Amino acid sequence: MTYIGTSISRVDGPAKVTGAAKYAGDTAASDLAYGAVVTSTIAKGRIATIDTGAALRIAGVLDVLTHENRPRMARRTAAYKDFVAPEQGSPFRPLYDDKILFSGQPIALVLAEEWEIARFAATLVRVEYEAEPFATDLQVERERAAAIEQPLKSRGDADKAYGDAAVRHEAEYFIPIEHHNPIELYVSTVLWDGDGKLTVHDKTQGVQNVRDYLCGVFSIKPDKLRVMSPFMGGGFGSGLRPQYEAPLAVLGAQALERSVRLVLTRQQMFALCYRPATIERLALGAQSGGTLESVSHEAIAVTSQYEDFFRNDSGWSGLLYKSANAKYGHRLAHVDLPTPSDMRAPGAATGVYGLECAMDELAVALKLDPIELRLRCYSDRDQHDDVPYTSKKLRECYRQGAAAFGWDRRNPEQRSMRDGSELVGWGMASGVWDAWQVDTAARIVLTANGHAEVASACSDIGTGTHTIMAQVAADLLGLPLEAVTVRLGDSTLPKAPVEGGSWLAASVSHAIAKTADEIRKELWQLAKAMPNSPLAASHLEDIALVDGRIIDKKGNGGGVPITDAMRHGRRDRLECETTNSFAEDKKHARNTHSAIFAEVKVDEELGVIRVTRVVNAVAAGRILNTKTARSQIMGAVVGGIGMALHEETLIDHTLGRMMNSNIAEYHVPVNADIHDIEVIFVDEPDEIINPLGIKGLGEIGIVGVAAAIANAIYHATGKRVRDLPITLDKLLP
Amino acid sequence: MINFQYARATDLADALRQIAAEPGAKFIAGGTNLIDLMKEDVERPPRLIDISRLPLREVEQTRHGGLLIGALVPNSDLAYHPLIERHYPLLASAILAGASAQLRNMASTGGNLLQRTRCYYFYDTATPCNKRTPGSGCAARYGVNRIHAILGTSDACIATHPSDMCVALAALDAQVHVAGPSGGRTLTFADLHRLPGTTPERDTNLAADEIITAVELPERGFAANYSYLKIRDRLSYAFALVSVAAALELEHGTIKEARLALGGVAHKPWRNVSAEAAMRGEPANRATFARAADAILRDAKGFAHNAFKIELARRAILRALSQAAAGTPQSQSVKKIR
Incomplete structure (x- = not known):
C-alpha cells in the first residue's frame, strides 16, 4: 500500500x-x-x-x-x-x-x-x-419521565450485589443541552x-x-x-x-x-436540534480489591413532545468493565422543545462521562490509581453477548497514553501538585464507541489514459472522506493519487448511508475495494488477451495492480501497463459499481477504544481553569490517513474541552426559550483555551472485522474527554463538580 | 433588519445637522455593535449617518500633560499607541482584554463608550425587556441572569455595560468631549453612563443630537502600578463576568493614590471613591485591599444565578490590587493569571 x-x-x-x-x-x-x-x-x-x-x-x-x-x-x-x-x-x-x-x-x-x-x-x-x-426543564420533568424499553438485557442481580459490595459509589452526573454549532x-x-x-x-x-x-x-x-x-x-450530527x-x-x-x-x-x-440534556445516575459496587461486583446506570434525558429520541447512554457501563451484575435504564422526559439529535458520539459522550467520573470516584474510595482500577476491571469479552472483540487494544491505550503523559509522576493526593499560584490536576478516563459498517455502494470509472473516477453518494462533512476515498482507490487500482478523482455528495451517485456513527470510512473503503477488485479482474482478462502476454499463464489470485501496471506477483517481469491492456482490448473505459457486503458475524464485538489523560491548572482563588495538556491514545483498527485522523481526534478533544468547561444552552423556563442562541454567548473553546493536544494511534491490527481492518474515528475522540478533565479538576482542587459545564463559579466556595 | 437610509457626514457640523433632522437616526463609525443590533431588529434606525471619515483620528498631548483621543481612533490603534503604552498601560491592557483583534480594528473610541448591553433578553425581540421596549418588563430579573449586574440594579433592569475599555477610562478619571447643536460640553466619565433606574432605555446622559468628539485623559497614568484583570467563562473572546481596573501610586509601600473600577457588575463601569479613599495613606497589603473590596461591594446584591459574582469580584479585586502593588500587571496575551 x-x-x-x-x-x-x-x-x-x-x-x-x-x-x-x-x-x-x-x-x-x-x-x-x-x-x-x-x-x-x-x-x-x-x-x-x-x-x-x-x-x-x-x-x-x-x-x-x-x-x-x-x-x-x-x-x-x-x-x-x-x-x-x-x-x-x-x-x-x-x-x-x-x-x-x-x-x-x-x-x-x-x-x-x-x-x-x-x-x-x-x-x-x-x-x-x-x-x-409548557414545560422545558428536565430537573422538573424528571419525575414524569417514562421508561423506555432497553434493547440491552441486564445481567445478574445488580441491586443485591450493590448492597453486598464492600465499597460503593452512587451519584448523578448532569450534561446540559449542547448545540453542534457548525x-x-x-x-x-x-x-x-x-x-x-x-x-x-x-x-x-x-x-x-x-x-x-x-x-x-x-x-x-x-x-x-x-x-x-x-x-x-x-455537521457533528446536526x-x-x-x-x-x-x-x-x-x-x-x-x-x-x-x-x-x-x-x-x-x-x-438553535431550534433545529441539539444534544439532549441528560442526567446520568450511576451506582458502582466493588470488592475492596478493586473488582466490580455491580454496575447500575440509568439515564434520564429530554426529548420533544412529538418524537422519542434516545441513544445508548447506559449500556457502555456494562460493556467497558467486567462485572457479573449489571443493570441499565433509560427514561425520557417529554418537553416543549424540538427533538434532540445525534451529536458527536451520541449516548457515549454523555453516558461515558457519567461512568468515567464514577469510576474515578470509586478509585478514590478504593485508594487505587484510576488506571489500576480500570485494569483490574478489564474485560476481554463483550459482556452483553459474551463474545470476544475483533480486536481490543485498550490496555495498550492505557500504557502508551500514560507513558506519553508521564502519569507515573502523579501524586495521588488531591491538591498536592502546584505550579506557582495554580493547582495542578491530572485525570484520566477511558473511551469506547462502536465500529459499525453498513451497506454502501461505489462506482469506479477507469479510462484508458490511466485516470480513475471513484464515486459514491456519501458525504464529506469535513473529516477527509474525499481524501481517504482517493487513497483507497489509488492503492487498490495501482494508480498515483493524482490520477484519481472523487465524486460524492450527489444523490444520483451509487447508494450510500448518511455520514454518521463513525461507519463511513470502513463502509465506503470496502465498497471501493470490492469495486476495484472487479476492475482488477477485467484488466487481467484484457492483459491476458494481449499478444505474447506475459500474464497468459497467470492466475487471478496472483494478480495485483501496482504502479499503473497489471502484475503477476508470482511471475517474473513487470507485467503489463494498465493503459496498454485497455488500448489493446479497445476499451476506452472500464466502469464497475458494486455494493460492499460485510459477513454477518455474531461471534465478535466490534468497538473502538481510547484512554484520555488531561492536565488542568486551576487558579485556586479565582477558579479559572486551564486545560494545559491532553493525551488521547486511540485504538481504532487501521488508520487510513494519519494526518486527517489526527486532525479529527484533535478536533474531538477540543469538543470535549468545550463540553467539560464551556458548552451549555441556557433555557429560560418561564419563556420556554433558548436564550444564548448565538456563538458569542454559547461558548465553545477559543484558541486561548487550547494548549497541547497529543494524539496517539495504538497499533491495532484487525483481520476479523473487515478485509482492510478499518474501524472509523468520528466519535471516539470525544468520548471520555470531559470525564478526564472533570477528574483532573477534582485531583487539582479536591472539589467534585458533577454538573457540566464546570464553570469557575462552581469551584468558588 | 430595517430598510434604512445611509448618508455620509462631510464634517462635524454636517453630522450634527443630519442627526437633528431625523429623529431616530444613528451615527455609525465601526458598526461592530450597531450592525449586530440592527440584524437582530433591536435597533431600527431609519437613517445611518456615517461619521467614519470625520477628522477625529488623532491622539494629541494636551496643555495639562494629558492626552486627547479622537473619537474615531480605532481601539487597536489606541491600545498600541506609544503614548498610551508608555503612560496609560492600564488603558492599553483593558482594550486588549476585550473582543477580538478583528473587532478592535473596526471599533472606534467613541463607539466603544456607546456599546450596548449583551443581556440575552435585550437582544431577543421575542422577550420582554425594558431597555429595548420600555414598559415591557425585565425578563432577566427572574430568568437566566448569570451574566447580569450585582450593583446599581433597579426593578426595571439588571443589565451590565459590556466594555472593558470604559472600566479603565473610569479608573483613570477620563473626560468625554461632546458636541451638540448649541456647542460643546465636557462630561466626567462617571457622568457619561447612567444607572438603569426607571429609564433603562437610556444608557448615557448624551442627548440624541449630541456626538462624542474626543476622550481626554488627565496627566496621571499610574504606569508603574496597575493591572486590568478580566475574569470570564473562557480565556479569550468573552464578556467579563467580573473585571477589575486597579491603579496605585505608592510611596515606600504606602498608597498615595488609588483607583479601583469594576466591569461586568453594573449598568456602568463601577467606581466608588470612598473605596479608593479608604486605601489612601494605608499600606499596600491584602488587608487594605480587602477593606477596599468590602467598601466597593457593600451594596452588592445577587440574583438567582449571579450571586457568585460578589465573592468573585472580591477575590478579583484582591488579586488585581496585589498585581498592581507588585508591579506585575495581568498580561492580556499570556492568559495565565499571575
Missing part, C-alpha cells in the same frame, strides 16, 4: 482554501429568489392569526408562505420519516398547521427578490397566538429546472436521505429531484436528518416556480 496508512494532505484542501469549493449557499443561479424564515415566540399553543399584509406590501416581496397558503404537503406521518427519524413519534412538519410545538418554530417563509428585503419583511409578519402551558449555516439552494425537476443544494450529511424525504413530503418522483452536498462546513431549510426552500420554489435560496440564521439553527 502506497497511500493507505500514510499522512496525506486533503485532496480537496486547495479547493477549500482558494474558495473553489462551492458549498450549498454558494450555488449560483439566474433568477434566484431569497427566503427568510419567521419563527414562533411562544413554546406551545397555536397560531390564532397570522397577518402577512405589511410584509407583502414591501417592494420586492414575492410571497409569504404560512400554514394557510403553502403548497401541498403529504398528510401521512410515514412520508416525513427520514432514515434517521426516531421509531416512535411523528416528525416535525414545517408550515404544516397552526400548532406551535416549540419556541423558534418556523411559522412563515418570506420570499423576495433580495435576501435583505426578505429579512426586513420577515420582521413585519404579525402573529397572534393562543398560548398553552460554522456553516444551514442553507438550501433549490434550482427550479423546469418540467417539475428540482436540484437541491442542501447542507446535509446525507443527500439520499434528504432526497427520499423531499420526494415523500412533496410526492415527487426520485428521478425528478437531485440533492447535492459535495462540501459541508461542519445534518443527519433533513432540516427544515430544505422542505421550506422547496415549498418556496414550488410557490414561485423559480429557484430559491434559504439561509437560516445562527439563532434559528
Whole structure:
C-alpha cells in the first residue's frame, strides 16, 4: 500500500482554501429568489392569526408562505420519516398547521427578490397566538419521565450485589443541552429546472436521505429531484436528518416556480436540534480489591413532545468493565422543545462521562490509581453477548497514553501538585464507541489514459472522506493519487448511508475495494488477451495492480501497463459499481477504544481553569490517513474541552426559550483555551472485522474527554463538580 | 433588519445637522455593535449617518500633560499607541482584554463608550425587556441572569455595560468631549453612563443630537502600578463576568493614590471613591485591599444565578490590587493569571 496508512494532505484542501469549493449557499443561479424564515415566540399553543399584509406590501416581496397558503404537503406521518427519524413519534412538519410545538418554530417563509428585503419583511409578519402551558426543564420533568424499553438485557442481580459490595459509589452526573454549532449555516439552494425537476443544494450529511424525504413530503418522483452536498462546513450530527431549510426552500420554489435560496440564521439553527440534556445516575459496587461486583446506570434525558429520541447512554457501563451484575435504564422526559439529535458520539459522550467520573470516584474510595482500577476491571469479552472483540487494544491505550503523559509522576493526593499560584490536576478516563459498517455502494470509472473516477453518494462533512476515498482507490487500482478523482455528495451517485456513527470510512473503503477488485479482474482478462502476454499463464489470485501496471506477483517481469491492456482490448473505459457486503458475524464485538489523560491548572482563588495538556491514545483498527485522523481526534478533544468547561444552552423556563442562541454567548473553546493536544494511534491490527481492518474515528475522540478533565479538576482542587459545564463559579466556595 | 437610509457626514457640523433632522437616526463609525443590533431588529434606525471619515483620528498631548483621543481612533490603534503604552498601560491592557483583534480594528473610541448591553433578553425581540421596549418588563430579573449586574440594579433592569475599555477610562478619571447643536460640553466619565433606574432605555446622559468628539485623559497614568484583570467563562473572546481596573501610586509601600473600577457588575463601569479613599495613606497589603473590596461591594446584591459574582469580584479585586502593588500587571496575551 502506497497511500493507505500514510499522512496525506486533503485532496480537496486547495479547493477549500482558494474558495473553489462551492458549498450549498454558494450555488449560483439566474433568477434566484431569497427566503427568510419567521419563527414562533411562544413554546406551545397555536397560531390564532397570522397577518402577512405589511410584509407583502414591501417592494420586492414575492410571497409569504404560512400554514394557510403553502403548497401541498403529504398528510401521512410515514412520508416525513427520514432514515434517521426516531421509531416512535411523528416528525416535525414545517408550515404544516397552526400548532406551535416549540419556541423558534418556523411559522412563515418570506420570499423576495433580495435576501435583505426578505429579512426586513420577515420582521413585519404579525402573529397572534393562543398560548398553552409548557414545560422545558428536565430537573422538573424528571419525575414524569417514562421508561423506555432497553434493547440491552441486564445481567445478574445488580441491586443485591450493590448492597453486598464492600465499597460503593452512587451519584448523578448532569450534561446540559449542547448545540453542534457548525460554522456553516444551514442553507438550501433549490434550482427550479423546469418540467417539475428540482436540484437541491442542501447542507446535509446525507443527500439520499434528504432526497427520499423531499420526494415523500412533496410526492415527487426520485428521478425528478437531485440533492447535492459535495462540501459541508461542519455537521457533528446536526445534518443527519433533513432540516427544515430544505422542505421550506422547496415549498418556496414550488410557490414561485423559480429557484430559491434559504439561509437560516445562527439563532434559528438553535431550534433545529441539539444534544439532549441528560442526567446520568450511576451506582458502582466493588470488592475492596478493586473488582466490580455491580454496575447500575440509568439515564434520564429530554426529548420533544412529538418524537422519542434516545441513544445508548447506559449500556457502555456494562460493556467497558467486567462485572457479573449489571443493570441499565433509560427514561425520557417529554418537553416543549424540538427533538434532540445525534451529536458527536451520541449516548457515549454523555453516558461515558457519567461512568468515567464514577469510576474515578470509586478509585478514590478504593485508594487505587484510576488506571489500576480500570485494569483490574478489564474485560476481554463483550459482556452483553459474551463474545470476544475483533480486536481490543485498550490496555495498550492505557500504557502508551500514560507513558506519553508521564502519569507515573502523579501524586495521588488531591491538591498536592502546584505550579506557582495554580493547582495542578491530572485525570484520566477511558473511551469506547462502536465500529459499525453498513451497506454502501461505489462506482469506479477507469479510462484508458490511466485516470480513475471513484464515486459514491456519501458525504464529506469535513473529516477527509474525499481524501481517504482517493487513497483507497489509488492503492487498490495501482494508480498515483493524482490520477484519481472523487465524486460524492450527489444523490444520483451509487447508494450510500448518511455520514454518521463513525461507519463511513470502513463502509465506503470496502465498497471501493470490492469495486476495484472487479476492475482488477477485467484488466487481467484484457492483459491476458494481449499478444505474447506475459500474464497468459497467470492466475487471478496472483494478480495485483501496482504502479499503473497489471502484475503477476508470482511471475517474473513487470507485467503489463494498465493503459496498454485497455488500448489493446479497445476499451476506452472500464466502469464497475458494486455494493460492499460485510459477513454477518455474531461471534465478535466490534468497538473502538481510547484512554484520555488531561492536565488542568486551576487558579485556586479565582477558579479559572486551564486545560494545559491532553493525551488521547486511540485504538481504532487501521488508520487510513494519519494526518486527517489526527486532525479529527484533535478536533474531538477540543469538543470535549468545550463540553467539560464551556458548552451549555441556557433555557429560560418561564419563556420556554433558548436564550444564548448565538456563538458569542454559547461558548465553545477559543484558541486561548487550547494548549497541547497529543494524539496517539495504538497499533491495532484487525483481520476479523473487515478485509482492510478499518474501524472509523468520528466519535471516539470525544468520548471520555470531559470525564478526564472533570477528574483532573477534582485531583487539582479536591472539589467534585458533577454538573457540566464546570464553570469557575462552581469551584468558588 | 430595517430598510434604512445611509448618508455620509462631510464634517462635524454636517453630522450634527443630519442627526437633528431625523429623529431616530444613528451615527455609525465601526458598526461592530450597531450592525449586530440592527440584524437582530433591536435597533431600527431609519437613517445611518456615517461619521467614519470625520477628522477625529488623532491622539494629541494636551496643555495639562494629558492626552486627547479622537473619537474615531480605532481601539487597536489606541491600545498600541506609544503614548498610551508608555503612560496609560492600564488603558492599553483593558482594550486588549476585550473582543477580538478583528473587532478592535473596526471599533472606534467613541463607539466603544456607546456599546450596548449583551443581556440575552435585550437582544431577543421575542422577550420582554425594558431597555429595548420600555414598559415591557425585565425578563432577566427572574430568568437566566448569570451574566447580569450585582450593583446599581433597579426593578426595571439588571443589565451590565459590556466594555472593558470604559472600566479603565473610569479608573483613570477620563473626560468625554461632546458636541451638540448649541456647542460643546465636557462630561466626567462617571457622568457619561447612567444607572438603569426607571429609564433603562437610556444608557448615557448624551442627548440624541449630541456626538462624542474626543476622550481626554488627565496627566496621571499610574504606569508603574496597575493591572486590568478580566475574569470570564473562557480565556479569550468573552464578556467579563467580573473585571477589575486597579491603579496605585505608592510611596515606600504606602498608597498615595488609588483607583479601583469594576466591569461586568453594573449598568456602568463601577467606581466608588470612598473605596479608593479608604486605601489612601494605608499600606499596600491584602488587608487594605480587602477593606477596599468590602467598601466597593457593600451594596452588592445577587440574583438567582449571579450571586457568585460578589465573592468573585472580591477575590478579583484582591488579586488585581496585589498585581498592581507588585508591579506585575495581568498580561492580556499570556492568559495565565499571575
